[in-house]
Amino acid sequence: xxxxxxxxxxxxxxxxxxxxxxxxxxxxxxxxxxxxxxxxxxxxxxxxxxxxxxxxxxxxxxxxxxxxxxxxxxxxxxxxxxxxxxxxxxxxxxxxxxxxxxxxxxxxxxxxxxxxxxxxxxxxxxxxxxxxxxxxxxxxxxxxxxxxxxxxxxxxxxxxxxxxxxxxxxxxxxxxxxxxxxxxxxxxxxxxxxxxxxxxxxxxxxxxxxxxxxxxxxxxxxxxxxxxxxxxxxxxxxxxxxxxxxxxxxxxxxxxxxxxxxxxxxxxxxxxxxxxxxxxxxxxxxxxxxxxxxxxxxxxxxxxxxxxxxxxxxxxxxxxxxxxxxxxxxxxxxxxxxxxxxxxxxxxxxxxxxxxxxxxxxxxxxxxxxxxxxxxxxxxxxxxxxxxxxxxxxxxxxxxxxxxxxxxxxxxxxxxxxxxxxxxxxxxxxxxxxxxxxxxxxxxxxxxxxxxxxxxxxxxxxxxxxxxxxxxxxxxxxxxxxxxxxxxxxxxxxxxxxxxxxxxxxxxxxxxxxxxxxxxxxxxxxxxxxxxxxxxxxxxxxxxxxxxxxxxxxxxxxxxxxxxxxxxxxxxxxxxxxxxxxxxxxxxxxxxxxxxxxxxxxxxxxxxxxxxxxxxxxxxxxxxxxxxxxxxxxxxxxxxxxxxxxxxxxxxxxxxxxxxxxxxxxxxxxxxxxxxxxxxxxxxxxxxxxxxxxxxxxxxxxxxxxxxxxxxxxxxxxxxxxxxxxxxxxxxxxxxxxxxxxxxxxxxxxxxxxxxxxxxxxxxxxxxxxxxxxxxxxxxxxxxxxxxxxxxxxxxxxxxxxxxxxxxxxxxxxxxxxxxxxxxxxxxxxxxxxxxxxxxxxxxx
Numbered sequence: 001x002x003x004x005x006x007x008x009x010x011x012x013x014x015x016x017x018x019x020x021x022x023x024x025x026x027x028x029x030x031x032x033x034x035x036x037x038x039x040x041x042x043x044x045x046x047x048x049x050x051x052x053x054x055x056x057x058x059x060x061x062x063x064x065x066x067x068x069x070x071x072x073x074x075x076x077x078x079x080x081x082x083x084x085x086x087x088x089x090x091x092x093x094x095x096x097x098x099x100x101x102x103x104x105x106x107x108x109x110x111x112x113x114x115x116x117x118x119x120x121x122x123x124x125x126x127x128x129x130x131x132x133x134x135x136x137x138x139x140x141x142x143x144x145x146x147x148x149x150x151x152x153x154x155x156x157x158x159x160x161x162x163x164x165x166x167x168x169x170x171x172x173x174x175x176x177x178x179x180x181x182x183x184x185x186x187x188x189x190x191x192x193x194x195x196x197x198x199x200x201x202x203x204x205x206x207x208x209x210x211x212x213x214x215x216x217x218x219x220x221x222x223x224x225x226x227x228x229x230x231x232x233x234x235x236x237x238x239x240x241x242x243x244x245x246x247x248x249x250x251x252x253x254x255x256x257x258x259x260x261x262x263x264x265x266x267x268x269x270x271x272x273x274x275x276x277x278x279x280x281x282x283x284x285x286x287x288x289x290x291x292x293x294x295x296x297x298x299x300x301x302x303x304x305x306x307x308x309x310x311x312x313x314x315x316x317x318x319x320x321x322x323x324x325x326x327x328x329x330x331x332x333x334x335x336x337x338x339x340x341x342x343x344x345x346x347x348x349x350x351x352x353x354x355x356x357x358x359x360x361x362x363x364x365x366x367x368x369x370x371x372x373x374x375x376x377x378x379x380x381x382x383x384x385x386x387x388x389x390x391x392x393x394x395x396x397x398x399x400x401x402x403x404x405x406x407x408x409x410x411x412x413x414x415x416x417x418x419x420x421x422x423x424x425x426x427x428x429x430x431x432x433x434x435x436x437x438x439x440x441x442x443x444x445x446x447x448x449x450x451x452x453x454x455x456x457x458x459x460x461x462x463x464x465x466x467x468x469x470x471x472x473x474x475x476x477x478x479x480x481x482x483x484x485x486x487x488x489x490x491x492x493x494x495x496x497x498x499x500x501x502x503x504x505x506x507x508x509x510x511x512x513x514x515x516x517x518x519x520x521x522x523x524x525x526x527x528x529x530x531x532x533x534x535x536x537x538x539x540x541x542x543x544x545x546x547x548x549x550x551x552x553x554x555x556x557x558x559x560x561x562x563x564x565x566x567x568x569x570x571x572x573x574x575x576x577x578x579x580x581x582x583x584x585x586x587x588x589x590x591x592x593x594x595x596x597x598x599x600x601x602x603x604x605x606x607x608x609x610x611x612x613x614x615x616x617x618x619x620x621x622x623x624x625x626x627x628x629x630x631x632x633x634x635x636x637x638x639x640x641x642x643x644x645x646x647x648x649x650x651x652x653x654x655x656x657x658x659x660x661x662x663x664x665x666x667x668x669x670x671x672x673x674x675x676x677x678x679x680x681x682x683x684x685x686x687x688x689x690x691x692x693x694x695x696x697x698x699x700x701x702x703x704x705x706x707x708x709x710x711x712x713x714x715x716x717x718x719x720x721x722x723x724x725x726x727x728x729x730x731x732x733x734x735x736x737x738x739x740x741x742x743x744x745x746x747x748x749x750x751x752x753x754x755x756x757x758x759x760x761x762x763x764x765x766x767x768x769x770x771x772x773x774x775x776x777x778x779x780x781x782x783x784x785x786x787x788x789x790x791x792x793x794x795x796x797x798x799x800x801x802x803x804x805x806x807x808x809x810x811x812x813x814x815x816x817x818x819x820x821x822x823x824x825x826x827x828x829x830x831x832x833x834x835x836x837x838x839x840x841x842x843x844x845x
Contacts, residue, residue, distance in 0.1 A: 011324050015088045015110035019117050026065040026119060029255045038116040039311035040278045042304055044285050045109035048249035050296025055125035056094060056103035058244050063119050066253045075253060092134045121251045124244035141295055142200050143245050144187045145235035149228025157185045158268045160219055160232045162825055167207055169766040172740030176292045177268050179275050181252035181260040186245060190295055197241035204236035248292050251278060262292035269724060287454055288421055288586060305358045308382040312400040321387035337413035337428050338389040339368060339435060344403035351378060353413050353426055358383040362457060369461045378445060378459040409434030421586060422447050427466055440466045449588050450695055507539045507550045508627060509712035510578060513701055515843045516719040518685055525704050529681040529688035532699040532720055533622045534590040535582035536834050542568055542575045551834040561619045563674050570670040574650035578625035583617050589696040596830035620674045626653055626665040627709055654709040699723050725814050728832055728840045729761060732789045733803040734780055744773040749801060751790040753841045759821060760790040763797060764812050767828030780804050809835040
């Protein structure tokens, strides 16, 4: 890092740049310095540059900092390139009516660093890019700037953003929300570059006017301030070729270092939506979270993996190796590892594996486990340079990580699996006198964000260990073989699992929860709180060493999800278990749309789940209850009824209290690669709901700790509390689509039973992926009929409708219910193959 006292030359992305005054405070309210601004732009360059590249950049500079609300600092709005700009800054010239202007192009990380040195906090760009001849191309995106008037706020902007999304996606456009870092929200839509800026502006203007006419109490399309009280102004004018919008990931020159932060639509729907500060955006980017990536230009540049490391250290004050900002380069030969005993503020061990040119690092508070019976918490930290593998010494007091560092063990590392952000498996061969005992050790690191933080992982010594001479593998236990099945078969699951009809087992129906809110929980009752998983309910029985898996309505799912046969080695013979089948996204969160995609792609047939081209995502099962298990002591069942299913005495647990069933589940069933037993939340309902929201889950199920299990019954002893309104629907028809949807459909027509009669509930046209549009259309064509199944469909929706038999059940997310019984702003979530049409009624909340 450069000296704080005088300017110093540094190298960024291969270019030399002088930086200075890094301690200068640019945000007095938070004490944020120029050094922190430079570090921020260094760490987000790989996501910001693709959004800004080849666009003329207009800058807002606060040379003396942003000041305060009472005494704002002077700001300079700069279009033309500074005379002092280094020669390597890419640039392009725009011809105006009476003059020409030359603009910088933010095409690499070095330009960002230069702008940070100038205190150019805000970067504004138009909706078009320069082409290869440096001439303005047609716009590649549309933007709607949602600006709240007096009396309105971010919540109102979010509501309008969702309305805009429905209209834009109905036009076949993919949309991306960005909280602006100021007051409002920007809604971007990707374009194919076939229309002019004038044409796009006209469409955006018409959209804004239409929204204002349809929602006059919430939306205004005119800039007049007198009209904006309590409303959201849809500013369509930024699609003009001469207008600009703050670039996604740019800082803002406000009291607080807010960021124009790309968000997901799920976040926009969350209550309590707020703007994000730069440190929050850094955490998101570091975890690989980039919702607006599809709008970026080409392949993003290589991230500076050591930017965080350098930003925390001053080479003049610490003996640690602090390399320059050149890109980390993987070296040839064997990979290395080092485990360092770090006597800092709290003793811990730093566990570092060489990968992609750096030492990927975790802090392990209790040290690496030396037995497979022990798991350790491992907190991921910043990547370290390879030279750190030889570092021992004392980091001075006052510096990051102050304390003594000693090498506990080091040596070679063979990576067997590296699934970014999910799982790492590696064999470490240390020194003969090292902490690992001089024998090869196979470790697994598993991302465990649900344990309290995005950086939390579990470090475990695997049961399957290599022989000391590395010539033969150790024999595996039955459980170990099951957990490793896909690795042994080249990333494929077995395709010869027995069919349901070949197994003699009868499974009970699942107990159902009642929908409710916090007020429905009796304060005199003790409640346990479980996370609500977004997937398919499953009852699982173990018979003759095979898992029989049934959906909520009794359909056999074993062939659909062969990887779940793992549970047969983890649960005892005769066990009957309750859980939820899910597919996890890149952050380890359940994603219902990915589960839909998995089901659609496999078509009920065993398929590869990972590791090969064209593979599909694996499913996982989250177990939360046990209906039957072998008796704790043979012959002593406490008077409970017995189920005969294989050898031994099987105890019916349904009459036991919830807490006892959970304890038996945890004691008698093991976890595996695809089988998990998430713990109940031990805090209050409010804390559980907060945790669920932070983890991006669907909600919480509150369970009376004394309640029995009632198969097939909906009970108030279990109450589901959701963050969003979800509703099952019966599809009764579809309407023709336009533009890119002309070959599929524009919207689905929906029905919901009320008092035993199917009534029209509105239409849904958003939430469908492109492949899903075609799949849904194909499915619907098999069920065509001449008349609507619901009698109260309004004439406007009948005009171009094609009707289908009411046999298909789906699920939508929606904003509320209108007075005439229609869904407000529904978004498609997917089919519910586990539900019957007759079951579909309005959910109460």
